[in-house]
Amino acid sequence: MADRPRIKLPKEAKQGEIIQIKTLVSHLMESGQRKDAQGKTIPRKIINKFTCEFNGKAVFACALEPAISANPYIQFDARVDEAGTFKFAWTDDDGTVITAEEKITLKA
Amino acid sequence: MGAINRRQAFLLGGGLVALTLMPMTADAEPSNDAAELIKKFTGGKEAASGKISLDLPEIAENGNTVPLSLTVDSPMTADNYVKEVLFVADGNPNGGVATLMFSPLSGKAEASIRIRLAQTQNVIAVAKMSDGSLFTERKTVKVTIGGCGG
Numbered sequence: 405m406a407d408r409p410r411i412k413l414p415k416e417a418k419q420g421e422i423i424q425i426k427t428l429v430s431h432l433m434e435s436g437q438r439k440d441a442q443g444k445t446i447p448r449k450i451i452n453k454f455t456c457e458f459n460g461k462a463v464f465a466c467a468l469e470p471a472i473s474a475n476p477y478i479q480f481d482a483r484v485d486e487a488g489t490f491k492f493a494w495t496d497d498d499g500t501v502i503t504a505e506e507k508i509t510l511k512a
Numbered sequence: 513m514g515a516i517n518r519r520q521a522f523l524l525g526g527g528l529v530a531l532t533l534m535p536m537t538a539d540a541e542p543s544n545d546a547a548e549l550i551k552k553f554t555g556g557k558e559a560a561s562g563k564i565s566l567d568l569p570e571i572a573e574n575g576n577t578v579p580l581s582l583t584v585d586s587p588m589t590a591d592n593y594v595k596e597v598l599f600v601a602d603g604n605p606n607g608g609v610a611t612l613m614f615s616p617l618s619g620k621a622e623a624s625i626r627i628r629l630a631q632t633q634n635v636i637a638v639a640k641m642s643d644g645s646l647f648t649e650r651k652t653v654k655v656t657i658g659g660c661g662g
Binding site: 422423435437458461462463464465466467468469470471472473474476477478479480481482483 | 576577578588601604605606608609610611612613614615616617618619620622623624625626627628629
């Protein structure tokens with residue numbers, strides 16, 4: 405799980421432009437439905453929450469259930485009014501949080 | 513006697529398949545908690561149809577990753593925007609799929625995710641607007657290979 409999340413967004417945008425952000429994080433998303441070779445249920449372990457903030461303001465968030473595919477891919481949009489930093493966070497069932505940051509500047 | 517032997521042989525051979533499929537079909541027949549989840553989300557209010565467009569394949573070959581795209585018709589301004597969108601699937605072991613939370617900063621009420629579907633079933637989206645109005649849309653997806661267990 406040590407893989408860095410992959411995030412795709414433009415480096416710069418015009419003021420007020422709506423940009424598309426694509427994110428992908430490596431995670432098994434163990435559903436809690438599968439059984440191992442001994443017939444025991446493999447405990448659930450998923451990313452249950454994803455958030456995206458821009459300069460401290462909430463842009464998009466997502467509560468995830470076991471019905472989300474492995475290596476969760478989330479694509480959404482954001483309006484850029486100013487230059488700043490996007491902060492992304494993925495919360496695991498075990499409490500660990502994977503974070504990432506991406507900067508964006510305004511086109512002159 | 514012969515029939516039983518043949519059945520036993522079949523069970524032995526197809527044991528793995530049977531093991532993974534049985535709990536799924538057992539759970540799927542009486543519908544899951546999808547309806548309750550919607551009720552909780554809407555507070556019991558009726559959701560109107562329209563505004564939402566769902567992009568889902570008609571036939572999903574692999575239920576493990578089914579691409580799901582959502583667009584809600586909304587200006588996404590500070591006082592008129594899509595607040596939350598609930599996704600449920602009525603034939604999965606658990607009805608919940610995801611809840612998306614938008615903000616005026618989202619710019620567009622659009623998102624794509626990839627979901628797991630255990631079998632052929634309906635995917636239902638319910639959107640809650642900033643003024644409290646509710647909209648819903650559903651789509652049936654035929655699943656060739658289930659996306660849980662195995």
